Amino acid sequence: LHKISLIIPALNEELSIGKVLREIPPIISSVIVVDNGCTDRTPEIARELKATVVREEKMGYGAACLKGISSLPEDTSIVVFMDADASDDPADMPKLLEPILKNEVDFVIGSRTLGKNDPGALPAHSRFGNILATVLIKLLFGASFSDLGPFRAIRLSTLKQFDMRDVDFGWTVEMQIKAAANNTPFTEVPVRYRKRIGQSKISGTLLGSLRAGYKILYMIFNFGILSKLFPRLYR
Ligand SMILES: Nc1nc2c(ncn2[C@@H]2O[C@H](COP(=O)(O)OP(=O)(O)OP(=O)(O)O)[C@@H](O)[C@H]2O)c(=O)[nH]1
Numbered sequence: 200l201h202k203i204s205l206i207i208p209a210l211n212e213e214l215s216i217g218k219v220l221r222e223i224p225p226i227i228s229s230v231i232v233v234d235n236g237c238t239d240r241t242p243e244i245a246r247e248l249k250a251t252v253v254r255e256e257k258m259g260y261g262a263a264c265l266k267g268i269s270s271l272p273e274d275t276s277i278v279v280f281m282d283a284d285a286s287d288d289p290a291d292m293p294k295l296l297e298p299i300l301k302n303e304v305d306f307v308i309g310s311r312t313l314g315k316n317d318p319g320a321l322p323a324h325s326r327f328g329n330i331l332a333t334v335l336i337k338l339l340f341g342a343s344f345s346d347l348g349p350f351r352a353i354r355l356s357t358l359k360q361f362d363m364r365d366v367d368f369g370w371t372v373e374m375q376i377k378a379a380a381n382n383t384p385f386t387e388v389p390v391r392y393r394k395r396i397g398q399s400k401i402s403g404t405l406l407g408s409l410r411a412g413y414k415i416l417y418m419i420f421n422f423g424i425l426s427k428l429f430p431r432l433y434r
């Protein structure tokens with residue numbers, strides 16, 4: 200039987216974290232909220248709702264995810280990542296996990312471009328960035344993705360092989376590039392994307408979007424070129 204753990208990186212999401220945690224379906228056996236330097240009530244609310252709360256002082260989405268991985272219950276076999284801002288719909292979780300539970304793949308990305316989006320949930324520049332990034336990944340690695348969305352499920356053994364490094368916005372694309380480079384069996388399932396609750400921090404701000412976009416492209420070129428030159432480093 201699989202033990203499925205959920206990691207939720209959170210930076211000041213007190214307006215949404217309660218709703219997110221209340222909607223988590225029973226297929227998940229443990230929930231870790233990574234407090235990435237919150238100055239609001241996010242960690243208290245998460246604790247009240249019986250999540251395990253761990254703190255990561257080093258800022259950054261990837262840093263928070265890495266902390267979550269190092270805090271997983273020992274018997275975890277599958278890990279799900281989901282944002283804390285209520286933009287991902289926890290009701291999609293069984294659908295997201297199904298291809299792994301059926302032993303068809305090791306990694307599943309929740310695709311927001313294949314799924315239904317609430318109006319304005321996925322801004323035009325995010326769509327554009329997704330297309331650019333996924334086309335480049337296809338050209339450099341031959342793997343077809345339709346999104347770099349944060350909502351995803353992966354076997355823990357596979358994730359450990361990836362030896363994830365990026366500490367900020369390159370995290371999601373790093374996982375996908377490594378899946379492509381390692382020929383990891385993966386698939387995508389359509390997920391719903393909702394308008395986030397609370398203050399937008401990346402996609403809704405110009406600076407945040409530019410930084411994230413730059414980081415994502417840097418990751419793709421770095422791995423895309425270096426992994427071809429030094430393939431052994433990437434296995
Ligand atoms: N921006 C940011 N988010 C973090 C950090 N650490 C954890 N997070 C959490 O990571 C998730 C994704 O960040 P978001 O700010 O929602 O990023 P986004 O979805 O690209 O853009 P917006 O929803 O428009 O802000 C959220 O649950 C954040 O609370 C961090 O250092 N920076």
Ligand SMILES: [Mg+2]
Pocket residue numbers: 282284286395
């Ligand atoms: Mg968000």
